[in-house]
Amino acid sequence: MSDETTFPAAYVPAEIETKWAARWEDEGRYRYDPKRPRAETFVVDTPPPTVSGSLHMGHVFSYTQTDVIARQQRMRGKNVFYPMGWDDNGLPTERRVQKEFGIRCEPGLPYRAGWTPSPAGKDAKTLEEVSRKNFLEACRLQTEKDEQKYEALWRRLGLSIDWTQQYATVGEHCRRVSQASFLDLLKKGRVYSAVAPTLWDTGFRTAVAQAEVEDREQNGFFHDIRFEVEGGGDFVISTTRPELLAACIAVVAHPEDARYKRLFGKSALTPLFRAAVPIMPAEHADPEKGTGIMMICTFGDVADVEFWRKEKMPLRQIVGRSGRLEAVEFGSDPFPSREPAAANAAYANLKGLYPKQARAKTVELLSAAGALVGAPKPTVQAVKFYEKGDQPLEFISTRQWFVRILDIKEELLAQGRKVAWHPEYMLKRYEQWVEGLNQDWCVSRQRYFGVPFPVWYPLGEGGAPDYARPIVPELSALPVDPQADCPPGFSEDRRGRPGGFVGDTDVMDTWATSSLTPQVSSHWPFDPDRHAKLFPADLRPQAHEIIRTWAFYTITKAWLHEKKIPWTNIAISGWVVSPDRQKMSKSKGKAVAPEDLLAAYSADALRYWAARAKLGQDTMYDENVFKVGHRLATKIFNASKFTMLQLQGAESDPKVGSWSLADVREPLDRAWVARMRGLLRDAGGDFERFDYAAVLLYLETAFWDFCDNYLELVKNRGYSAERPEARKSAVAALEWTLKCFLRLFAPFLPYITEEVWSWRFARSEGRASIHAAPWPASEEAGAAGAESDRLFLVARAVLDKIRTEKAAQKRSVKWPVQVLDLEGRAGDLEAVEQVLGDLASAGNVVAGGLRRRVREGAEDAPLGVRVELAAANEPPAA
């Protein structure tokens, strides 16, 4: 019985938290139960963090917010599906491995068995080249190490993840689902491969998608260059990229520009290369900008690409995949020249240079040729970069796989609106992005550590691949590696031979896989039953900067595959910003390791900090808030201990016996239960809207109210054996209240609440874990809760007056009150009468010190309270 209630003497979070984390794992506390029906299930589409070294406080922040929601759903009786994925796909990993081990993939090299990567020396300048297979092994080694580290942190933080539901985006399962997705889109005619100008990162030597591009401000110069007009005359164009002069295919001005109108139809001669290019009208030429006439090159920017495409112009690609200017031959197609010898001589100076070097050299040559007008004029321009790259992007014509999306923008907008966005205004970001789309989704990457395209190409008799007739595998054969596996109907010895086949060498964009996380969880299309139970998911938590990528692509894929939305709710978390207003993950604050903070404070304290921020709202990194969280947990520990001592005391009193909420008969207790009922009602409603932060705010306030006021008012009665029924009422209210508070706090502070729950309620309630206990609904308050909380509020107000008087006179809290004089309307006094016993006891009012006076009239006058302290801290002799 009561003597079984035991608790530690002091709150030591590290002990409590490691103990429970281990126990939850042993018990499989957070396992998803595949046997329960869809209606009882809550599916979280967890973000797979990029495995690139270490997690930071931004992760702790957003993952905690999701966990709070998941835990509350679980307590509401839901069968929570809460998986964890690791995004170890693609460039971030390759880049990291390159740095860690000082190696680089050279697909031509043979595999070296038994080779293991070793950490790169500090001053290793050159990268060791290794085979594709060795490189992939190094990638896997690195990511597995990281994933273990990540998992340990998540467990320590108390995320209620079902660790049996793990996946990695390069893992076999994800490769299967990603390849199935590709084949489905191929069947539906939604993907196509084409040779087209594509955004190309010369540093990584891969194509990238529109969504991965960001603008960066760069300092540059306008160079004014004189072009001759064939047949006489000249004009000056102003350009920031003179190095593309050799790639010039036309010169354009606005159709209505009077300065250049007469030149349309004529040809201009490029300086240095003496190529005749047409002078044409083009709407996108802005007469206000530069000199109003500009050159079109293949390719300087999107406008060039569009113009080139529309006018079906020749392709003069001079920037190669490595970013260097490639060898070209003037005087032969597609590089015409009136003076080939001079052109080739000029170009010889540029060949092999990177754009920046070529720019300087070109300017030099132009100057020497007298084609440069005036001095360069400095300007700041927005230049497109791959978000992970450090070289400006180039448009390079290459063969890539694209998903056709430009024709379904309306449908995608409609799908986005079917999802409930939290906060709602984040939908705008999505809409704006979809409306601004101007390229199909380029999904192929010229990388190694990723999901290969499951296609082979037949080779013609001349040995050229036939890209129009790709060979695809059966679904059951997935995943395949077309560079290692044979296509159906072929044998390995036909690889690369005329009449044989060749495997696609590219891998998929990382988003091609992560856009399928709901399907990865549901095992689409391989397990229709599971898919029906887990798709669409209930909640997608994610950050706002990847709305245009992750959210967008996920909605797109769900639409293309099944004409569905991927989830019913999307919750957008804010950022953690450091005091200098920088995003934490990008500032020096990144150096703050979550592991250290967990050790210095506690998981509950960090969770408290994270849960105080509303969805979508950025939060300041502030260690003071950890302290507040820690204090709250300590208070829960102490107040619970005290409450349970009261319960034990009453239990050992045979005149009290057992109790239930129906035994709450004292007016003060009933008023308190009514206050709790309001709290329960609000908490339920706000969680419904995922507004956990609001709940935490007033839950905390209510809990301190409990500790500072109700507990103080009731504790003497709870202790005293004088009136058994009144004592029973007190402990009944106290026990119920504590059970409510613990459960309300459980999603936020899973450790301290579990610890306290285990002292007594795990047994008394028949719930081994608080996290399996039911979320307290307001109906739990029963009949007492249906009344008013007014009496409690009145008692609290009078107690405040007593405290204020004692503080003013610098007396201790227990200093006796000689006279407590209340003055008010008859009805009010009658009400106060009911709680006077508790008040006198809490305020230490001496026997006979209570006075009441009826005041006439004054309809809404507040209760008058006069407090007179005793002269000495000794009750006067009775």
Added chain:
RNA sequence: GGGCCGUUAGCUCAGCGGUAGAGCGCCCGCCUUACACGCGGGAUGCCGGGGGUUCGAAUCCCUCACGGCCCACCA
């Protein structure tokens, strides 16, 4: 240039039509048998500026300023 969010006490934030709030910090006290990792009390605000709607505006509308973010801008 377009869009979104924000601007409330020294700091971090709640409040979003009816007399300005919390925590931290600061100041003054208190060993009261759950907690001194505690308890009680106190001071602190042209609620960014201007205009409007209303009996009444921190709260609704317009406008400006500042800060942040997303997108566009590459000749």
